[in-house]
Amino acid sequence: MLLICSLIANVGILAIFKYFNFLNENITLVADSLGWHNHIPFLTMLLPIGLSFHTFQAMSYTIEVYRGNQKAEKHFGIYSLYVMFYPQLVAGPIERPQNILHQFHIKHEFSYFNLVSGLKQMAYGLFKKLVVADRLSIYVNSVYNNPELHNGSSVVISSIFFAVQIYCDFSGYSDIAIGSARTMGFELMTNFRRPYFSKTIPEFWSKWHISLSTWFRDYLYIPLGGNRVAAHRRYFNLFIVFMISGLWHGANYTFILWGALHGFYQVVGLITKPYVSKFETNAGIQNNIIWRLSRGLLTFSLVTFAWIFFRANSIHDAFTLIGNLRSFGEAPFLGNGINQFAHCLLALTLLFSIEYCMEYYPEFTLFNNRRIWVRWGSVVALLFIILVFGVFNGGQFIYFQF
Amino acid sequence: MRSNDFIKFGKSLVIFIIVMVTVDYVIGFSLEKLYFSLKRGQFAQTTFSIDSTNQDVIIFGSSRALHHYSSPIMAEKLGTNLYNAGRDGQFIPYYCALQDAILKRKIPKLIILDVNVWEIAPNDEKYEKLSMLLPYIHNHPEFLKYIKEISEWEHIKLFSKTYPYNSTVFVSLHDFLFSESLPKDDNGYFPLDRTMSLSDFNNYKAKKIIYDDKREKMKVPFDTKAIEYYDYFLKQVDSLGIPTYVVISPTILKEPSTKEKLLIERMAKSHKYVRFLDYSSDPEYNNQYQKFADEFHLNTQGATEFSYEISDYINNDKTSFK
Numbered sequence: 001m002l003l004i005c006s007l008i009a010n011v012g013i014l015a016i017f018k019y020f021n022f023l024n025e026n027i028t029l030v031a032d033s034l035g036w037h038n039h040i041p042f043l044t045m046l047l048p049i050g051l052s053f054h055t056f057q058a059m060s061y062t063i064e065v066y067r068g069n070q071k072a073e074k075h076f077g078i079y080s081l082y083v084m085f086y087p088q089l090v091a092g093p094i095e096r097p098q099n100i101l102h103q104f105h106i107k108h109e110f111s112y113f114n115l116v117s118g119l120k121q122m123a124y125g126l127f128k129k130l131v132v133a134d135r136l137s138i139y140v141n142s143v144y145n146n147p148e149l150h151n152g153s154s155v156v157i158s159s160i161f162f163a164v165q166i167y168c169d170f171s172g173y174s175d176i177a178i179g180s181a182r183t184m185g186f187e188l189m190t191n192f193r194r195p196y197f198s199k200t201i202p203e204f205w206s207k208w209h210i211s212l213s214t215w216f217r218d219y220l221y222i223p224l225g226g227n228r229v230a231a232h233r234r235y236f237n238l239f240i241v242f243m244i245s246g247l248w249h250g251a252n253y254t255f256i257l258w259g260a261l262h263g264f265y266q267v268v269g270l271i272t273k274p275y276v277s278k279f280e281t282n283a284g285i286q287n288n289i290i291w292r293l294s295r296g297l298l299t300f301s302l303v304t305f306a307w308i309f310f311r312a313n314s315i316h317d318a319f320t321l322i323g324n325l326r327s328f329g330e331a332p333f334l335g336n337g338i339n340q341f342a343h344c345l346l347a348l349t350l351l352f353s354i355e356y357c358m359e360y361y362p363e364f365t366l367f368n369n370r371r372i373w374v375r376w377g378s379v380v381a382l383l384f385i386i387l388v389f390g391v392f393n394g395g396q397f398i399y400f401q402f
Numbered sequence: 403m404r405s406n407d408f409i410k411f412g413k414s415l416v417i418f419i420i421v422m423v424t425v426d427y428v429i430g431f432s433l434e435k436l437y438f439s440l441k442r443g444q445f446a447q448t449t450f451s452i453d454s455t456n457q458d459v460i461i462f463g464s465s466r467a468l469h470h471y472s473s474p475i476m477a478e479k480l481g482t483n484l485y486n487a488g489r490d491g492q493f494i495p496y497y498c499a500l501q502d503a504i505l506k507r508k509i510p511k512l513i514i515l516d517v518n519v520w521e522i523a524p525n526d527e528k529y530e531k532l533s534m535l536l537p538y539i540h541n542h543p544e545f546l547k548y549i550k551e552i553s554e555w556e557h558i559k560l561f562s563k564t565y566p567y568n569s570t571v572f573v574s575l576h577d578f579l580f581s582e583s584l585p586k587d588d589n590g591y592f593p594l595d596r597t598m599s600l601s602d603f604n605n606y607k608a609k610k611i612i613y614d615d616k617r618e619k620m621k622v623p624f625d626t627k628a629i630e631y632y633d634y635f636l637k638q639v640d641s642l643g644i645p646t647y648v649v650i651s652p653t654i655l656k657e658p659s660t661k662e663k664l665l666i667e668r669m670a671k672s673h674k675y676v677r678f679l680d681y682s683s684d685p686e687y688n689n690q691y692q693k694f695a696d697e698f699h700l701n702t703q704g705a706t707e708f709s710y711e712i713s714d715y716i717n718n719d720k721t722s723f724k
Contacts (some may be wrong), residue, residue, distance in 0.1 A: 112407035112414075148616075289632075380422065388564060389568075390569060393530045396618070
């Protein structure tokens with residue numbers, strides 16, 4: 001009973017702040033179409049910063065205590081710190097009590113290693129945000145804010161750019177959050193593991209926004225029956241979980257459609273999985289580099305296509321952009337903005353090189369190299385790359401709005 | 403352990419700061435030398451506009467000014483020397499900064515300010531373009547108020563010698579290495595030789611109808627800051643008695659009488675030494691895609707015609723300022 005009350009209170013706060021006006025807007029639309037008048041007033045409250053994140057974190061505490069996986073916290077101050085721990089307050093990672101709560105009870109000594117390692121991770125997060133995400137956003141915004149003025153070439157380029165932008169924006173914030181917590185001796189969970197190197201959509205979701213996807217897995221998908229139900233029920237559950245995940249991002253049909261599209265990908269992936277595996281075995285191409293590359297490219301393309309709905313300002317804009325894919329030509333502003341594109345290409349090349357090494361050659365490390373001049377040189381170089389090539393326009397992190 | 407870590411961190415921090423300041427100075431100094439050694443290209447032109455223009459007639463504006471006013475034609479027709487200080491992607495605060503820099507050394511005899519309606523509509527990104535002024539801040543402290551429009555922390559970032567050259571490296575290197583192959587401006591004027599195709603024009607026309615309709619429905623507010631700068635520009639020329647023409651130069655499609663256009667006109671007309679000219683409804687240019695290089699800019703043919711036309715107008719109108 002207490003669990004239900006707690007969940008209702010948490011979801012209720014989220015619903016009022018985030019979804020009330022969306023629901024009211026839809027009621028108004030339906031009422032107008034029926035010739036009625038909707039008298040329910042719209043709310044004009046500011047959305048508390050990071051509401052979706054700390055509400056989910058609070059809910060995970062309640063559920064884990066209820067399940068007996070976590071002892072109830074008796075100290076209100078420590079519980080508050082768990083919900084509002086500032087490095088991850090506004091955009092996660094959405095922590096679990098088992099991972100973080102006990103750390104608040106331990107005395108944290110000053111540690112040179114933690115401080116330096118945390119600062120390095122923050123610097124890499126800043127690189128992702130200022131050099132890559134904010135640079136790519138210039139072109140992305142020019143296309144997505146004026147979809148009717150652009151052709152297929154600019155839609156393709158800007159959508160690929162947005163795929164990288166949102167990764168760098170969000171994982172960059174996570175790096176800063178994890179790094180700043182580490183400077184104080186706290187270890188937060190990993191939130192991203194280079195998701196664009198994934199070969200399948202499920203693999204992508206095991207590497208993208210891990211704290212949220214595991215939250216939905218543990219607290220929604222598994223309680224709905226998880227993998228232990230009939231196939232059709234499992235497909236339905238997956239679809240619903242991804243739709244709700246879309247809705248979590250914001251009260252807009254664009255997010256719902258984005259979630260639904262990923263749900264659809266998951267279901268199709270599950271249905272076709274036995275056939276694909278059989279084909280791979282028969283053809284003996286499981287480890288064939290071209291096959292693996294093709295699967296990676298297909299996954300990236302599907303994810304990028306779904307991002308169109310996520311980034312578009314409205315469903316109408318999303319379909320306008322997709323419609324524009326029929327006409328290809330010179331991308332508007334591409335010719336005039338060679339300087340921008342040189343910066344974008346540099347940013348993408350640097351990012352890809354670093355992430356590729358991290359993914360496939362984890363033993364090769366610059367920032368933690370045994371040689372001091374490599375270690376120092378790479379950090380200084382990173383900071384000057386930020387200073388010389390970064391975009392310092394104070395652009396907000398995309399996930400702050402959620 | 404704890405005190406050892408503190409000492410280790412303290413030492414590393416001191417060394418790190420020394421390394422950062424040294425590298426910052428070396429990179430900043432190199433980029434400064436590169437930037438101010440450029441002879442052609444937009445950076446070189448900006449440097450000339452800010453530090454060296456002393457012509458009697460100065461044209462201010464964005465890329466539409468840069469490509470629409472032929473300096474040689476207008477200089478000949480007006481019988482004076484003239485410089486086109488139009489700059490790609492810029493808007494009113496940049497013209498004000500440029501005006502401040504020019505007025506420090508010379509009072510022009512005539513000013514043409516080319517504006518367009520988008521300049522006083524809000525756009526979060528347009529103030530960032532004022533970063534073009536950053537390399538000049540040490541010689542032009544009057545630019546600080548414009549630079550603070552980029553962000554309130556901008557003056558702090560300027561402690562770095564490298565920061566003013568942020569995002570300039572590729573253009574600087576390109577303009578330095580390929581200087582000879584860059585088109586040479588004619589007293590600031592850059593003609594556009596290409597011509598828009600009929601299909602591009604029709605595409606644009608279709609999209610513009612949707613775009614205008616969307617804007618109308620959105621009820622976009624004014625950018626009050628840009629309006630304040632526009633007012634500052636007009637008051638400055640008026641107080642110095644400089645005859646000034648505020649011009650909306652030709653557009654490929656007739657621009658509707660938006661509230662932005664009406665405000666630009668009303669403010670210009672409220673000053674004694676300022677005249678307002680609107681060519682955005684001129685049938686000589688509207689729908690004449692052969693006179694345009696793209697949807698926003700006249701090509702050489704269009705700019706030539708327009709330069710003759712506006713020069714004739716100014717010659718006939720000169721006495722109205724007396």
